[in-house]
Amino acid sequence: MKTVSEVQCFSGRQGYYQHRSDVLDCDMQFSVFVPPQAQTHNLPVVTYLSGLTCTADNVTSKSGFQRIAAELGLIIVAPDTSPRGDHVPDEDSWDFASGAGFYVDATQEPWAHHYQMYSYITAELPALIEKNFPVDMARQGITGHSMGGHGALTIALKNPETYQSVSAFAPICAPSQCPWGEKALGNYLGHNEADWQAYDATLLMQSRTDRNYFPEILIDQGLNDNFLQEQLKPQLFADACQQVNQKLNFRQHAGYDHSYYFIASFIEDHLRHHHAILTAV
Amino acid sequence: MKTVSEVQCFSGRQGYYQHRSDVLDCDMQFSVFVPPQAQTHNLPVVTYLSGLTCTADNVTSKSGFQRIAAELGLIIVAPDTSPRGDHVPDEDSWDFASGAGFYVDATQEPWAHHYQMYSYITAELPALIEKNFPVDMARQGITGHSMGGHGALTIALKNPETYQSVSAFAPICAPSQCPWGEKALGNYLGHNEADWQAYDATLLMQSRTDRNYFPEILIDQGLNDNFLQEQLKPQLFADACQQVNQKLNFRQHAGYDHSYYFIASFIEDHLRHHHAILTAV
Numbered sequence: 001m002k003t004v005s006e007v008q009c010f011s012g013r014q015g016y017y018q019h020r021s022d023v024l025d026c027d028m029q030f031s032v033f034v035p036p037q038a039q040t041h042n043l044p045v046v047t048y049l050s051g052l053t054c055t056a057d058n059v060t061s062k063s064g065f066q067r068i069a070a071e072l073g074l075i076i077v078a079p080d081t082s083p084r085g086d087h088v089p090d091e092d093s094w095d096f097a098s099g100a101g102f103y104v105d106a107t108q109e110p111w112a113h114h115y116q117m118y119s120y121i122t123a124e125l126p127a128l129i130e131k132n133f134p135v136d137m138a139r140q141g142i143t144g145h146s147m148g149g150h151g152a153l154t155i156a157l158k159n160p161e162t163y164q165s166v167s168a169f170a171p172i173c174a175p176s177q178c179p180w181g182e183k184a185l186g187n188y189l190g191h192n193e194a195d196w197q198a199y200d201a202t203l204l205m206q207s208r209t210d211r212n213y214f215p216e217i218l219i220d221q222g223l224n225d226n227f228l229q230e231q232l233k234p235q236l237f238a239d240a241c242q243q244v245n246q247k248l249n250f251r252q253h254a255g256y257d258h259s260y261y262f263i264a265s266f267i268e269d270h271l272r273h274h275h276a277i278l279t280a281v
Numbered sequence: 282m283k284t285v286s287e288v289q290c291f292s293g294r295q296g297y298y299q300h301r302s303d304v305l306d307c308d309m310q311f312s313v314f315v316p317p318q319a320q321t322h323n324l325p326v327v328t329y330l331s332g333l334t335c336t337a338d339n340v341t342s343k344s345g346f347q348r349i350a351a352e353l354g355l356i357i358v359a360p361d362t363s364p365r366g367d368h369v370p371d372e373d374s375w376d377f378a379s380g381a382g383f384y385v386d387a388t389q390e391p392w393a394h395h396y397q398m399y400s401y402i403t404a405e406l407p408a409l410i411e412k413n414f415p416v417d418m419a420r421q422g423i424t425g426h427s428m429g430g431h432g433a434l435t436i437a438l439k440n441p442e443t444y445q446s447v448s449a450f451a452p453i454c455a456p457s458q459c460p461w462g463e464k465a466l467g468n469y470l471g472h473n474e475a476d477w478q479a480y481d482a483t484l485l486m487q488s489r490t491d492r493n494y495f496p497e498i499l500i501d502q503g504l505n506d507n508f509l510q511e512q513l514k515p516q517l518f519a520d521a522c523q524q525v526n527q528k529l530n531f532r533q534h535a536g537y538d539h540s541y542y543f544i545a546s547f548i549e550d551h552l553r554h555h556h557a558i559l560t561a562v
Contacts, residue, residue, distance in 0.1 A: 007540055264290065264291075
């Protein structure tokens with residue numbers, strides 16, 4: 001792992017790092033914020049998954065999370081959204097391939113070799129984080145925005161023993177039933193829709209049979225979000241939570257759109273949500 | 282004036298606007314944040330002047346000022362840093378001409394026709410703001426970063442009847458004595474250094490004879506700032522304040538650099554500084 005940059009922010013350290021990913025077969029960058037409390041003990045970690053077209057830089061430079069993470073003592077990890085590099089297959093499309101890995105392990109060619117973002121986020125990157133940062137990996141939360149909200153919900157639902165807390169900003173809640181999701185899952189996983197269920201938060205929630213429910217899931221959604229009706233469909237996820245008795249705090253905010261101004265407005269509530277659950281573990 | 286975009290943020294409205302500037306003879310963009318308190322009464326306004334290479338977008342998207350402005354009830358105006366456009370003279374240089382207007386009224390060719398940023402910031406833009414936003418122009422503060430800190434200090438010192446409060450982040454404090462300033466002032470104003478005094482915060486402070494002192498000036502400076510020794514020289518301004526008995530809160534922060542992570546870390550203190558003075562007017 002190579003340090004790209006490190007600067008002081010709210011008495012903590014905001015860094016960018018680069019490493020060779022084996023599962024993605026390319027170099028990857030990510031950001032980590034380490035708050036001042038890490039000087040004395042290992043800290044809970046919250047992973048933030050970004051949306052379509054984003055890198056780690058959007059949330060790191062625009063959301064203002066460092067202020068509240070520094071207050072609460074949370075390490076924040078922001079990965080990239082897809083494999084990168086001239087040798088990685090891509091398409092001339094903003095909502096598929098580069099910048100749009102959808103946090104799945106692709107099974108279809110030409111994507112399967114590099115587009116293994118699910119394994120990257122849930123296994124390879126956490127191992128690297130554990131080795132290099134003062135983290136308490138027994139206390140992990142996950143959140144994200146849009147495609148990253150889809151990633152956070154699905155990853156948490158598939159790994160409740162790893163992630164004790166989960167939240168999302170304007171998540172894609174039912175990718176099997178929206179254009180972004182149909183395009184991505186169809187290309188990455190093939191056109192047998194039964195294979196999509198493992199990456200659809202609404203279907204995963206509907207099919208839950210265990211009792212490892214989360215204490216509460218927090219979702220914020222702006223009502224002036226251009227993607228709400230066609231792409232995001234949070235009501236389907238809210239209905240699924242109700243069906244299986246999963247507690248959900250689904251907040252709908254008049255006037256807010258899909259931008260980082262929306263995320264900046266509510267990130268404090270999300271980090272407090274994670275902190276409360278992770279420190280009660 | 283044309284609205285480029287408006288989004289909700291912290292229950293206020295973050296907008297970008299475009300207008301035809303007569304004094305700069307070009308189209309200009311700027312941002313304005315209007316907090317929720319403006320629904321009931323006109324509010325104090327703080328102008329933030331940006332640094333070299335920046336536009337209004339850096340502070341608007343990266344500093345997180347909206348949270349505290351929404352709490353305190355401050356309107357925040359962020360202008361651009363120079364005239365813009367294909368017909369505006371430029372140089373292939375990041376520290377001069379486009380993005381580097383230095384908040385002066387140029388007297389030398391080919392700059393004099395367009396590069397009138399002092400008049401733009403102190404007269405034309407405030408008139409536009411007063412006409413279009415719910416501002417109380419009797420309560421105005423000014424702040425800025427680097428070249429914009431130089432702009433804030435010099436503009437406040439030259440117009441204490443207009444700006445009751447002033448602060449700066451890592452300002453260029455003595456442009457007559459640093460490479461950035463010598464290049465800019467030499468080109469915009471000519472090589473008679475006597476003409477530079479009107480735009481040098483340290484010289485302006487040294488020459489004060491009136492009693493319109495500011496209640497207090499706030500300056501924050503990171504000690505890991507690469508530009509501190511050669512370009513910024515805040516100690517010269519601090520010495521000048523002491524000479525003329527101007528109260529200065531000059532805070533030096535170990536570890537912080539020149540980036541927006543530094544600004545984000547301390548912008549709350551600056552807005553509280555302005556709010557306290559402006560609401561005591």
